[in-house]
Amino acid sequence: MADQKPGEPRKMRTSVKGPLMFSAFWGVLVFFAVLIFASGGSARTPRFDLAFTGAGIAFIVSLVLAAMLSMSHKENAEHLGKGSGVNLSSRKPGQGHGSAAPHAGSETETPDAN
DSSP states (O other), X not given: OTTOOTTSOOOTTTOSHHHHHHHHHHHHHHHHHHHHHHTTSTTSOOOHHHHHHXXXXXXXXXXXXXXXXXXXXXXXXXXXXXXXXXXXXXXXXXXXXXXXXXXXXXXXXXXXXX
């Protein structure tokens, strides 16, 4: 939070707008789904009490999940992207273990036919 400047928009990860819109979408979707399916047909009255309850539960659960996922995000350490590891370099085609073409000057081993 120390790198935020007044008047500039926040990054998507630190913004509140994304998780709220995500949760509102699921709340509205659950509201209409429960309103339609909980009434049991068009001859009965719609169950607004169940629809609002389901929408509230869906909104809160999806908001908590989005908040937990955004808090668990962690940037990689700087040294991981430098290529300073043992197995981080790409090999040329035809070299290395499991290649189809044998190395130049190497002997091909054949299994014993017993």
